[in-house]
Amino acid sequence: MRSLLLLALLWAVESVGYAASIPAERAFVADIAGEDTRGTSYGLYTFAYFLGALVGPIAGGWLYDTRGHATPFYLNSAVLLFGALLVVLMLRESRRGESARAGAVI
Numbered sequence: 001m002r003s004l005l006l007l008a009l010l011w012a013v014e015s016v017g018y019a020a021s022i023p024a025e026r027a028f029v030a031d032i033a034g035e036d037t038r039g040t041s042y043g044l045y046t047f048a049y050f051l052g053a054l055v056g057p058i059a060g061g062w063l064y065d066t067r068g069h070a071t072p073f074y075l076n077s078a079v080l081l082f083g084a085l086l087v088v089l090m091l092r093e094s095r096r097g098e099s100a101r102a103g104a105v106i
Contacts, residue, residue, distance in 0.1 A: 026042075060075075060076075
């Protein structure tokens with residue numbers, strides 16, 4: 001960005017989006033984990049988050065310096081699209097009433 005004001009505005013928008021998404025993200029982790037593995041799931045979730053926070057800037061800085069200024073952003077876009085695809089393919093919500101019917105069968 002050539003304007004510091006525009007960069008600050010984009011950062012503020014990102015922060016609002018991040019703050020709005022975190023509660024839903026953590027609830028989603030709790031929902032797919034189940035009660036008996038919730039602590040382990042949160043531990044793995046936190047580990048993955050902070051591993052990305054460690055590796056991302058190091059790898060991004062190296063790519064920025066050696067492969068070009070846009071390369072880390074292209075790579076980040078590809079990783080985000082791949083992650084979204086994995087979520088769509090691997091995680092399915094049960095239909096309404098499906099869990100209630102399963103409980104009634106027992």
